[in-house]
Amino acid sequence: MSALLRVQDLCVRFRTMGPLKAFASGIKAPFIDAVCGVSFEIQKGETLALVGESGSGKSTVARTIIGLQSAFSGSIQFEGQELIGLSAAERKPYLQRMAMMFQDPVGSLSPRCTVRSLLAEPFRIHGLKERDATAEVTRLLRMVGLPIDFARRYPHQLSGGQARRIGMARALALNPTLIIADEPTAGLDVSVQGEVLNLLARLQDEFGVAILIISHNLNVVRHMTDRMAIMYLGRFIEVGDTDDIFYQPRHPYTEALLAANPKADPDAVLNRIELKGEMPSLFMRPSGCEFHTRCRYAQEICSRLFAEASASSHDANHSSKCHFPLGRMGASQRSLSAVESASIKD
Numbered sequence: 588m589s590a591l592l593r594v595q596d597l598c599v600r601f602r603t604m605g606p607l608k609a610f611a612s613g614i615k616a617p618f619i620d621a622v623c624g625v626s627f628e629i630q631k632g633e634t635l636a637l638v639g640e641s642g643s644g645k646s647t648v649a650r651t652i653i654g655l656q657s658a659f660s661g662s663i664q665f666e667g668q669e670l671i672g673l674s675a676a677e678r679k680p681y682l683q684r685m686a687m688m689f690q691d692p693v694g695s696l697s698p699r700c701t702v703r704s705l706l707a708e709p710f711r712i713h714g715l716k717e718r719d720a721t722a723e724v725t726r727l728l729r730m731v732g733l734p735i736d737f738a739r740r741y742p743h744q745l746s747g748g749q750a751r752r753i754g755m756a757r758a759l760a761l762n763p764t765l766i767i768a769d770e771p772t773a774g775l776d777v778s779v780q781g782e783v784l785n786l787l788a789r790l791q792d793e794f795g796v797a798i799l800i801i802s803h804n805l806n807v808v809r810h811m812t813d814r815m816a817i818m819y820l821g822r823f824i825e826v827g828d829t830d831d832i833f834y835q836p837r838h839p840y841t842e843a844l845l846a847a848n849p850k851a852d853p854d855a856v857l858n859r860i861e862l863k864g865e866m867p868s869l870f871m872r873p874s875g876c877e878f879h880t881r882c883r884y885a886q887e888i889c890s891r892l893f894a895e896a897s898a899s900s901h902d903a904n905h906s907s908k909c910h911f912p913l914g915r916m917g918a919s920q921r922s923l924s925a926v927e928s929a930s931i932k933d
Contacts (some may be wrong), residue, residue: 588927589667590628590629590630590664591629591630591631591633591665591666591764591797592628592629592652592663592664592665592797592799593628593638593656593663593664593763594625594626594627594628594648594652594661594662594663594664594809595626595661595662595664596624596625596626596660596661596662597622597624597625597626597648597651597658597661597662597663597898598620598622598623598624598625598658598659598660598661598890599620599621599622599644599648599651599656599657599661599821599919600618600619600620600621601618601619601621601656602617602618603617603618603870604617604618605617607854611666618871619870620659620821620869621644621647621821621823621869622644622647622648622651622821623820623821624661624822625644625648625661625818625821625822625823626823626908627672627816627823627826629765629797629798629799630797631764631811632794632795632797633797633814634743634791634796634797634798634799634800634811634812634813634814635797635798635799635812635813635814635815635816635838636799636800636801636802636808636811636812636814636815636816636829637649637799637800637801637815637816638802638803638805638808638815638816638817638818638844639817639818639819639844640819640866641803642816642866642869643761643819643820643821643866644767644820644821644822645769645801645818646690646801647821648818649687649767649769649799650803651663652665652670652685652767652799653682653685653687653767654670654675654678654682657764658671658785665681665685665765666681666684666764667683667870674687679713683713683761683763684758684761684762684763684764684765685707685763685764685765685767686757686758686759686761686763686765686766686767687743687758687766687767687769688751688754688755688758688766688767688768688769688771689754689769689865690769690770690801692747692754692774693742693743693747693750694752695754696742696745696753696754697742698741698742698743700741700742701738701739701740701741702724702728702737702739702741702745702753703720703721703724703738703739703758703825704739705742705753706724706728706738706753706756706757706760707720707723707724707729708757709757709760709761710723710760710761713761714898719786723760724738725738725785727756727757727759727760727840729758730756730790731752731755731756731786732782732786733749733752733753735754736878737749737753737842744861747774747775748775748776748778748779748782748783748878748887750866751771751775751779751783752786755771755786755787755790756781757891758880759790759794762794762868763796764795764796764797765796765797765798765799765800765876766783766796766797766798766799767798767799768787768798768800768801769801770801770802770932771784771800771802771807772784772804772807774783777820780804780807784807784810784811787811788811790933798811800812805844805845805848806848808829809829809833813828814826814828814829814904815825815827815829815832817832817838817840817841817844819840819866819877819878820866820872820877821869822865822877822908823896823907823908824838824840824841824878824907824908824909825837825838825840825841825905825907825908826896826905826906826907827904827905827906828904828905828922831904831905832845832905835913835914836913837905837906837907837909837912837913837914838878838907838908838909838913839878839883839884839909839913840862840878840881840882841862841907842913843860843862846858846859847860860883862881863880863881863883864881866881867880873890874890874891875888875889875890875891875892875893876889876890876892876893876894876908876909876910877893884911886911887911888910889910889911894908894909894910895906895908896908897912898907
C-alpha cells in the first residue's frame with residue numbers, strides 16, 4: 588500500500604549571518620541544521636506523533652511539509668507527487684488536500700476577520716466560487732459543535748477552546764486527506780483537551796483523514812496515535828508503534844521522556860530519570876551520538892561515533908539510533924555494564 592505522505596532524508600537549515608559578514612568573519616558555512624535527515628511515512632487514516640523537547644525540530648518538519656518553510660534537501664511526496672521544487676501554483680492543488688492546525692489557536696486567526704470570513708477563506712483562496720459560503724460556514728460550525736451565531740464573532744471574543752475548534756473547522760473546510768496538528772491541546776483545560784481530542788478522533792473516523800500530531804503531552808500521544816517518532820536535535824532517534832515504545836523504549840532519551848510523564852495516581856511510585864545538563868546548542872553539536880553528553884549509559888564509543896538506526900530483534904518496525912539500546916537485559920544491567928567497562932578501562 589502506497590503511503591499518503593512519504594518524507595525521505597529531509598534537511599532544513601537556517602542562515603545565521605549574511606554572506607558579507609560570513610566572508611569577513613572567515614566562516615564558510617554560516618548555517619545551523621534544524622532538521623537532519625528525517626524520514627518517515629504516514630498511511631491513509633493513520634496517526635503519527637512527533638515527540639521531543641522544545642527546539643528539537645518538530646514544528647520545523649511540519650512547516651516544511653505544508654510549504655511554510657523551504658527544505659535544504661531531501662524529498663516530500665504527497666499522494667505520490669514530489670512537492671519539493673514545485674512552484675506555489677503547482678503546489679496549490681496538493682495543499683488543498685493538506686491542512687494545518689497551528690500551535691497558537693488565537694494567534695493563527697486574523698483579528699480583523701470574523702469567524703465567518705475565516706471559515707470561508709479557504710474556498711476563496713482555492714477559487715471554489717460555486718460553494719455557498721453561508722452553507723459551508725454553517726456546516727463547519729456544526730461539525731465542531733459550535734452555535735451558528737459564532738460566525739459573527741471576532742477571534743478576541745473566543746476562548747482558547749473555541750478558537751481551537753475554529754482552527755479545526757478551518758482545517759477541515761476543504762475535506763483534506765492529511766491534517767497536521769501542532770500542539771492541539773496546548774493551553775487548554777483538561778476537560779477542554781478531552782473534548783478537542785474526542786472531536787478530532789470522531790472526525791478522523793468519519794472522514795478517514797491521516798493526522799500528524801506534534802505534542803509534548805505523552806498522555807495525548809498514547810491515547811491518539813498509532814506510531815510515534817522521538818526527535819532530538821533535529822534527528823529521529825527512535826521510531827515505532829506507540830504501544831511498543833511506551834512498553835519498551837529502546838533509546839535512553841525516550842526512556843527519560845517516558846519516566847518524566849506525570850501520573851494521575853498520587854500513590855504511584857515515580858521513577859524519574861534526571862538528565863544531565865541542557866539540550867546542546869545547534870551551533871555546537873556534540874560529536875558522535877549527540878545525546879551522549881546527557882546519557883547515563885554513555886561509553887567511550889558514544890562520543891566518537893554516531894549510531895545508525897537499528898531495528899528491534901523482535902519488531903522490524905521499531906528502530907532506534909543507539910550503540911547500546913535498551914532491551915530485555917534491562918536498564919540497571921546496562922548501567923552496571925557501563926560502570927564495569929569504565930573501571931576495567933581505568
